[in-house]
Amino acid sequence: MSTIHADPTTDLALAIGGRSFRSRLMVGTGKYRNNDQMVRAIEASGAEIVTVAVRRVDLDRSKDEGILYHLSPAQYFLLANTAGCYTADEAVRYARLAREAGFNEFVKLEVIGDRETLLPDTEGLLAAARELVADGFKVLAYTNDDLITALRLEDAGCAAVMPLASPIGSGLGLLNPYGIRTIKRRLAVPVIVDAGVGTASDACLTMEQGVDGILMNTALAEARDPVAMASAMRLAVEAGRLAFLGGRMPRREVAMPSTPSSGMLE
Amino acid sequence: MTELEIMLNGEPRRLPGPATASDLLHHLGLDPRTVVVELNRKIVRRPHLDETALADGDAVELVHFVGGG
Numbered sequence: 001m002s003t004i005h006a007d008p009t010t011d012l013a014l015a016i017g018g019r020s021f022r023s024r025l026m027v028g029t030g031k032y033r034n035n036d037q038m039v040r041a042i043e044a045s046g047a048e049i050v051t052v053a054v055r056r057v058d059l060d061r062s063k064d065e066g067i068l069y070h071l072s073p074a075q076y077f078l079l080a081n082t083a084g085c086y087t088a089d090e091a092v093r094y095a096r097l098a099r100e101a102g103f104n105e106f107v108k109l110e111v112i113g114d115r116e117t118l119l120p121d122t123e124g125l126l127a128a129a130r131e132l133v134a135d136g137f138k139v140l141a142y143t144n145d146d147l148i149t150a151l152r153l154e155d156a157g158c159a160a161v162m163p164l165a166s167p168i169g170s171g172l173g174l175l176n177p178y179g180i181r182t183i184k185r186r187l188a189v190p191v192i193v194d195a196g197v198g199t200a201s202d203a204c205l206t207m208e209q210g211v212d213g214i215l216m217n218t219a220l221a222e223a224r225d226p227v228a229m230a231s232a233m234r235l236a237v238e239a240g241r242l243a244f245l246g247g248r249m250p251r252r253e254v255a256m257p258s259t260p261s262s263g264m265l266e
Numbered sequence: 267m268t269e270l271e272i273m274l275n276g277e278p279r280r281l282p283g284p285a286t287a288s289d290l291l292h293h294l295g296l297d298p299r300t301v302v303v304e305l306n307r308k309i310v311r312r313p314h315l316d317e318t319a320l321a322d323g324d325a326v327e328l329v330h331f332v333g334g335g
Contacts, residue, residue: 029333038333051335052332052333053331056328057301057329059275066330067330067332080331083334100309100311101302
């Protein structure tokens with residue numbers, strides 16, 4: 001790693017699986033009140049990587065428009081997820097269908113282990129990651145805040161590891177800063193925090209841990225004003241990144257005057 | 267003209283036969299550029315849609331990208 005300058009224009013670009021990205025904020029496309037709002041929020045977020053899901057075409061509705069009617073693959077890097085998959089086989093099947101749609105070989109791999117918490121099934125996740133890496137995929141693996149699983153995902157050849165801040169859609173913010181920091185410190189591949197960020201301060205605090213980026217969806221889609229929140233998130237991610245690069249002052253248990261204590265009148 | 271009965275996205279469906287995967291998409295008014303076809307659990311690559319014949323009892327899945335996180 002070369003010298004890091006606390007300047008957004010000289011910060012190293014985010015490189016994942018051989019591709020370079022300017023924005024460290026990635027956004028999802030689910031749960032928006034309408035497509036117009038989604039498009040405007042994504043624009044305001046400044047995100048380049050935008051996640052999408054694979055589902056059956058609804059054959060009963062005459063006007064079932066896929067997401068591609070609203071987002072241009074020329075403008076955004078579409079990252080397909082395997083959300084809703086509960087086994088490795090199912091996730092691999094979805095990943096292959098997504099790749100066939102023809103945009104890229106990247107996949108945000110999710111293998112969910114529990115319906116209430118949507119926490120990952122780490123055993124299934126590792127199995128699916130190995131199979132997809134062997135099949136030529138660039139795997140970005142959604143995982144929990146456990147270092148050992150993160151290390152195994154890296155060993156499996158994942159292009160990025162995506163530990164959660166807190167459960168998907170919970171908006172509880174960063175529950176385990178230590179765990180996330182440790183994963184970032186120990187892994188060589190990019191660490192993108194995925195899920196759980198609720199508002200701008202959560203995003204800033206998460207980026208201050210030194211992670212490479214954040215992926216969020218519900219925090220924007222369920223905000224009262226998603227476009228305003230998307231702008232806030234863009235700024236928060238940049239602020240947190242710069243604060244990390246700038247290096248925070250040490251914490252002290254006692255005060256230390258900012259003003260010279262010498263030169264006082266007798 | 268014969269008829270085919272296939273399982274389409276989990277539902278039984280009759281269509282005029284003989285038919286290829288391309289014919290099915292055309293019949294449904296779907297744009298092959300935005301839909302991925304899976305036939306009996308195997309992906310039909312886009313260049314092969316025209317030459318992939320459907321048979322009675324085939325399980326066909328048609329998927330596309332929707333919003334998601």
